[in-house]
Amino acid sequence: DGPAIIYDLGGKFDKSFNESAYNGAQRWAEETGEEFAEFEITSDAQREQAIRRFAEAGNNPIVMAGFSWGTPLEAAAADYPDTNFVIIDAAVDAPNIRSVVFNEHEGSYLVGMLAAAASETDTVSFVGGMDIPLIRKFGCGYAQGVKAVNPDATVISNMTGTTPSAWNDPVKGSELTLSQISQGSDVVFAAAGGTGIGVLQTAADEGILSIGVDSNQNYLHSGQVLTSMVKRVDNAVYDAFAAGENVEVGLNVMGVENEGVAYSLDEHNEELITDEMKAMVEEASAQMASGELEVHDYMSDETCPAIDF
């Protein structure tokens, strides 16, 4: 049968990467006119069951978004050698699994540079969603980018929470932003799913700049969102669906070089990004692609040179 996608806890309308994954699948369906199967789990116990359910139904490939799928996928995949699986945000080594991971630290580094350049107070901030290594990876890349442009800048960092509800707490996002503003921040980067909506809203209300995440969120408050750190989960899903049953297995790293992550530039923020700033990040992108510039990945050793979490 056709391809299938399984979303993580939080569901496909989480305004974060589940939704992004859904968008990719939807785009594929619209373009090809074909159908795909999907499932939203509601508890961890359902993970392996869900994978098996689709595998037994003959769906191929089966895509799942979220790092939590690693363990159950590893257990289940071996039983279905003829089915190909795609996992996003985790690396699982098996002959029938394609693992897609993103270099979020690189994209975050770029927006960090822009933040530092745009800041007048030399203080910028970061609002993370759930406090997990992945989000710290965003924050750490961001801080490195800021420090690269302005070593004296202050980076304030806050995490919304430690449970999945942290992905969806715009009120707290707003409170955190207010508190960061009163500490002097004038650019805030939200890597917090639905929580980020509150962050961007507050930043707009208070007249400071904000940076969106995952998808291009510049349009949300035109002229007040400095840029967005786009992470193309949708592309990853779209590509997998498009490749069909013969999707290429193995590790697939999506970084700045292959436009898996990037900063966004469109009509909503063109006045905010000066040519100088643009030149600066383009150069950094090129250096990253060539390996000249290496951004520290928090997840490699769970430490960050630029900021304490």
Next chain:
Amino acid sequence: MDFFTFVQLGDASVRMAIPLLLACLAGLFSERAGIFDIGLEGKMLAAAFLAAAVSLVSGNAWVGLLAGIGISIALSLIHGLASITFRGNQLISGVAINFFAAGLTVVVAQGWFAQGGRTPSLPKDARFNGIDFPGALTRVRDKMQADPWAQFYSEFISGHSILVYLGLLTVPLSWWVLYRTRFGLRLRAVGEAPEAVDTAGISVVRLRYTAVIIAGVLCGVAGAYLSTAVQAGFTKDMTANRGFIALAALIFAKWRPWYALGACLLFGLFFAIDNRFQNIQLEVIWIMTGLFAAAAAMTLYALRRERIDLIVLGGLSAVLVFVGLATWIGAMDEAIGATAALFETVKVPSQLIQSLPYLFVVVVLAGFVGKAIPPRAGGQPYVKER
């Protein structure tokens, strides 16, 4: 902390206290009439959902508010049916209502909006927005520059949604109703001695239903406030146990309206702290002093009581001492030497900060803040024929 931070904290406390306060007063009316209501949570949640959904559809937050109040009253009536008419167990009825609301809101939201059990975000017009008083500054950065009075006026007094001001007004109103009207006298009596009310020719059933409906109205406003004023839309389980905290506040407040205001503001402060201060850093020595002092106080208390007190409180003290020592040893990684580690600062786990309101509820219930005597007939169905 500078003055402005204080003002901000106070401001946030008020905002966070309002849903607690409304729920607490709801509980107050209900319990004063002798009906325990642990279904406050469920009623708020249902109201939060319907208020958001109807606001969204109608584009008018007031219509949403009415809808929220409506569903909350409906649940109240179910509680009334179970606990007044059929003399069932009030705790169990409340638990059932909580589950019912938790499940049904998601099911209906999914069926209605197909967005994974939440409503879409409300546009500005479909919400209760802050009201800016004349002359008040609106931006944080402007307020930071202003003089203290302007800060206080702009941040603390001005800028809340209409529901906040209404919510605060319910406190004197409740007091007046309880202590200055015939209805209040009867309400207080029916929670203490329903048979006295009955033989005085007043219908216990009608009085209790009235109380339960008032509780429904207040919970309805509380829920609508959460989804249409604090947040812009409904999300699953968004009441986050405020209903239970309100009940604890009610006990803390000894079932009195003005005390309820104080108790809820205190809990509001906890929420404000949690929302605002992410990285609370403390020096190890202070953490250890605090933990050891608590352990010592508990042990001293237990020593003068019975064996069971010594076992439980002693065990708890041991845990606290262990945590203190673990923090210290953990800090030695960072600092050179045991003494230096004492002055190392460590981050208080955010989970602990988030747990503070709950921890405080337990302390309140433990009665270390004074003995509270609930209405005498509370929780028991009124049965005149066995």
Next chain:
Amino acid sequence: MSAQTQGGQTPAIELKGISKAFGPVQANKDISIRVMPGTIHGIIGENGAGKSTLMSILYGFYKADSGEIYINGKLTEIPDSDAAIAAGIGMVFQHFKLVKNFTVLENVVLGAEDGPMLRPSLRRGRQQLKELSEEYGLNVDPDAVIEDIGVGMQQRVEILKALYRQADILILDEPTGVLTPAEADQLFRILNRLKEEGKTIILITHKLREIMDITDTVSVMRRGEMTSTVKTTDTNPADLAERMVGRKVLLRVDKKPATPGEVVLDVRNLDVVDEKDVHRVKGVSFQVRAGEILGIAGVSGNGQSELLEVLGGYEEATGEILLNGQPLDLSGAKSDGQSRRARGIAHVPEDRQHEGLIMNFSAWENTAFGYHHDEKYQKNGLLMDNSAILKDAQEKMDRFDVRPPNPLLAAKNFSGGNQQKIVVAREIERDPDLLLVGQPTRGVDIGAIEFIHQQIVALRDAGKAILLVSVELEEIMGLSDRIAVMFDGKIMGERLPSETDEKELGLLMAGMTDTDAPHSIEEIEQNLAHAGEAE
């Protein structure tokens, strides 16, 4: 309302064919009665005869299954108390219906307010209360909180409530049950005043003397039926008792003289202070010997209950108690009902429904209650031997003639007398050294009373020590070998039944010590009032 009742033609109250069932219990069967205006009408009957039920129907508290009520000749529907109040009926219940933490004034005004605002009502209430108090000599402080005042005072509040609502018909259900004789006398003076004013009064009581003293007519109820109504002047106590029970009553315990042996229980300087810091028992000392029944008399609430609780192991005390010469622990920390039972103390508690039995447990489980640690009820060290308990229960129930003799039936399904037999069987069959007995025959019918008394005497004759607490002087006189009287937490004196009479005991119960000089009536009344308020 009572204007057009001249000549006693129209009865103030007429009930026709009232019936009421509570589930399987037929509490009232086809009852008809007429009460003339301006009279006092007494109702008597055994426990459970249906008196309270009938009056509650008249007051709209319960709804009759069938029957009609006429007030002043007019057919009146009384679906609730509101309607009863509107019809001019006021009722003082057997168990007061007051809001304990309200003031007297608030209680009186409750339900009879003038308008939606409280303050004008309270203002008028205060005024009216003052007038009423003066008119009838019902002295109360309008601002006193109910829980702080004595029962006598609380009853006055109940009467004031009725008067405040301008009741023409006043029902009093066992009003003297909680009153001292002096308070009762005062109540009767007030009732006579009300009668003179033309009000109609229904008085329920168990005390035949009161019926004879104050009523004009009297009705007798038995097993839910109204058996007869007579003019009080046409009857006498013996006749009434016979009508009540349906046979000749001769209540006397048959017993041989005691042969006291060793001292079993030795109480020395016992003091009890309760949670509310009230000094309940004040330096009490006494002894009970083997083969003897010591009866403790007193108006209820003078420390007898606390004394039993201390001996039973669930109230703390200071002082000294020796059992067979060995001290008992009184601190509460190391002692409880279990350790007392282990020492050979058995206890028939005052309140069988809330203490002596678990109403939802079956009879067989109840026969092990308190003795569930006994060796004979265990097996394999870990488990309880349910079949042994069941067998034991069956035997006990047969021996004590519990009806129905079915140990599988839940305790709540037995009648009061049979419940009491289960408790007594359990405690006596344990063969204790000391038996504590509290109100053994409260709410128990005459047949069962006889049986229980016989069992207690038999235990005494078997050489055991028995401490009996009862508020029924007759029971104390009939059963005890020695009588101690408690008043205000102290023992006022000891008497032998053969050397005393009810009058002397009554004085002791009112707080007159042996050494007191002759007393004035006023002094006695004052003391009696005090004895009542100690409750």
Next chain:
Amino acid sequence: MDAMPKWADVVLVPVVSLLLAAIISIIVFVAVGQDPWEALKLMSYGAVGTSDNLGYTLFYMTNFIFTGLAVAVAFHAALFNIGGEGQVLLGGLGATLAVLFVPWPHWTLALLAGSVAAALFGALWVAIPAYLQARRGSHIVITTIMFNFMASGLLIFMLAGPLKPVGEMQIATAVFPETVHLPSLHDIAQLFGLDTFGRSPVNISIFLALGACVGVWALIWHTRLGYQIRAFGQSESAARYAGISAVNITMIALLISGALAGMMAVNNTMGINNPQLVDNAAGGAGFIGIAVALMGRNHPVGIVIAALLFGALFQGGAELSAATQIPVQIVVVIQALVIMFTGALDEMVRSPIQKMFLRYGNKGVGAPAAVLPEGEE
């Protein structure tokens, strides 16, 4: 008021209540645009349609037996332990600490160590609410709810901090070592040459649950402790008279309750296909236990039946939500209805039935022959 034979009280009343709950559920289905008949078919297929699905049903049943027993034991002492959720989480922590770092040579030892540790942690987590209830009269319902929250905070602190393998994203521990994995029923069936239960996680701890049922049955109706718990639960004043310590019974009953809830974690951590502790390890089972206990009339036999029903509902609900747009929360709604009708609206169902028996039924007060010495509530 025993005009009703025992069987009517124990069987008829719950069944009628359940029917009422079912009727309202059908209305809910219709209201959200789902054909109830279709939903029923989907759910029954999901619950028992394949041996794999049945395995999942039994897996959930195992959870609910533990939490149902936990609630029931407390109910017998007239205590309402609504903190099962938190006690399960702590039980999970206990089991994890007992098996993750200790290289148990065989799963039997691991099962023993895991169960003991889970029970211990579950009991410890209820110790403070129990103590506060016993000594200070703090309402157990509210304190245990607060402890649920704190449990979740503590667990996340542990899972996101000390117990999380470096570099791992998931808020979870590492997968437990191979030797401590519990054999699944599939594995066991294979020993007998059967191929059942597919890859479902139902495992050996189902027998632990059934054992716990027998244990609770014996405890409540055949031991002194159980006798005292029931006596205390029926009448506090009578218990005082009999020398049954309120403090001790409250503590002990709740500790047992917490231990039972904690033991559920054995199934949910060591028993699953990738044994590990994840952040929402309780998955609402603590709350479902309330419905299970109420429906099962606090008797182990009733609890097993109710747990099976709820297991089927839970698993069927998952299938329903996979096949339709109905979220699994529909199960929570049904659960709420069951609690409402069997718990709070009991009288609504009982009194008409009672009247019926009074009018047409047997005249005698109770039917003694039908009453067994052990079976009472």
